[in-house]
Amino acid sequence: MSESNVTAQRMRFSAAINKPTYQDMIRTALTDPARCKRFVASITSAVSATPALQDCTPQSILSGALLGDSLGLSPSPQLGQFYLVPFDAAVKDSKGGKIYLTDEQGNKLTDKNGRWIAKTVKQAEFVLGYKGYIQLAVRSGNYRRLTAMEVKEGELISYNPFTEAFDAIWICDPVKREQEQTIGYVASFEMINGFQKTIYATRESIINHADKYSAAFSRDNYAAFSAGNVSEKDRWKYSSPWYQDFDEMAKKTMLRRLISRWGVMSIEMQNAYESDGRMIEHQDGLLRPVVQEPEENPMPHEAVPETPKEDLTPNAARPEESGTLSLRDL
Numbered sequence: 241m242s243e244s245n246v247t248a249q250r251m252r253f254s255a256a257i258n259k260p261t262y263q264d265m266i267r268t269a270l271t272d273p274a275r276c277k278r279f280v281a282s283i284t285s286a287v288s289a290t291p292a293l294q295d296c297t298p299q300s301i302l303s304g305a306l307l308g309d310s311l312g313l314s315p316s317p318q319l320g321q322f323y324l325v326p327f328d329a330a331v332k333d334s335k336g337g338k339i340y341l342t343d344e345q346g347n348k349l350t351d352k353n354g355r356w357i358a359k360t361v362k363q364a365e366f367v368l369g370y371k372g373y374i375q376l377a378v379r380s381g382n383y384r385r386l387t388a389m390e391v392k393e394g395e396l397i398s399y400n401p402f403t404e405a406f407d408a409i410w411i412c413d414p415v416k417r418e419q420e421q422t423i424g425y426v427a428s429f430e431m432i433n434g435f436q437k438t439i440y441a442t443r444e445s446i447i448n449h450a451d452k453y454s455a456a457f458s459r460d461n462y463a464a465f466s467a468g469n470v471s472e473k474d475r476w477k478y479s480s481p482w483y484q485d486f487d488e489m490a491k492k493t494m495l496r497r498l499i500s501r502w503g504v505m506s507i508e509m510q511n512a513y514e515s516d517g518r519m520i521e522h523q524d525g526l527l528r529p530v531v532q533e534p535e536e537n538p539m540p541h542e543a544v545p546e547t548p549k550e551d552l553t554p555n556a557a558r559p560e561e562s563g564t565l566s567l568r569d570l
Contacts, residue, residue, distance in 0.1 A: 253287045256298035268525055269306045279309055286315040292326045292479040296364040300329075303520040304366040307527045311512055312379070313372050320488055321372040323481050325456060328360040329519065366529075367481065368516040370492035373509075377499060380506040381432070388427035388491040388498075391440070392420035399426075399440045406438050422487065427494035429503060437502045439494060446490045456480035 256262060257280060270276045283305040287293045293301060304324045305315050313321040330338045339359045341349045348356045370388065377386050397407040406426060411417040425446060428438040451459040457480060464470055465478050482489050499505060500513060518529035 253294060253296075253298055253301060254284055257284060257302070259298075262298060262302055265302060265522060266306070269522075269527075270309070279305070283315050286317060286324070289317055290324070290479055292362075292477070293324055293364055295362040296324075296326050297361065299522070300363040300365075300519055303522045303527060304364050306522065307366055307515055307520045308372075310527065311372070311376065311508060313375060317484075319371060320369040320481075320485070321375060322369050323367040324364040325367050325480055326362050327365050327456070327519075329363040330358040331361050363519050365517060365519045366515050368492070368512050369481070370488045370495060372512065373492060373495045373499065376506065376509045376512055377429075377495075377503070380504065380509060382504045382506070383429055384432050385428070385430040386495075387429075388425065388494045390422045390487055390491070391424040391426055392417055393423050394420065396423065396440075401440070404438045406440055425487075425490050425494050427491070427498045429498060431504065437498060439498055441494060443490070446493060449493065450482055450489070454480075454482060457482040462486070 257266075266276050266279060267273075270279055283301070286305070287301060301324055304322075308315055308322045311322075315322065315324065317323065332338055341357045341359055343349060350356055374386060377383050391408060392411055395408045395410055397409060399406045406428075408426075411420065422443055424440060424442045426438065426440045428436070430436045447459055447462070450457040451462075461478070462483060465483050470478065478484070496513075496516075499509070505513065515529040520527050521530050
């Protein structure tokens, strides 16, 4: 994000979206006037429902929303097909270098770990939802059955990760089942050709996974949020779907692991997979996920740690995926 564009952040989205630059961007991408009108109404409503997005640049919101629209997914948070999640992106100068905060003498400020503190601006990143994965998989025509669900206390009998034999007795009463504690998550598919796959993970392992790899999530913050120990004025910081609907994100994690490792992915799904957890940029009429650049001198006196994740605020989300298959399959 260049320094010259930071001022766009200060204009409310409902006003910014009517600027000629953004209207041209929408018309170029969608062409049909009726479709453009529906898109503007739906994304304006989605941003209004998520106050934290009001601080993000309109460009990043529109780019992420247009990608979702190109995939045939709705931006409505209630539908859970995809989300726009705020994160702090470094502001850059005209040469592409990061701009760092300095003191009165011009010395770069550092945090308690010795890292230079970059000037940041709020951007919106595209996060594919659990129901978005299902939509894309169903459209591909490759799957006869695809499901992911919570496993409640008392339901699990056994799971063999080697043979994938999963055995459970399900609670059929939906009211009673809702009251039971969730202990894990299971995901399974059967393809048209008969190939089947099933995976299971405990809830604790999903919490550990999110705490380790998602900058939008903290185990301690999640515990405080779940217990209702977050003040009303600070609740906007917990806008990540990991806080708002942990079960949905856990099932998304399971489906992402299942499909990306063993399933067949259509071109549309590959595009969504590679864009998931990234800011989207609009250039020359094309929508592309932004690849994060290596940190420039992040620690003046120390080597760069392999997996830095310290002092992250709940809403300081960073892209969680590299676009290639790894253990960080969210």
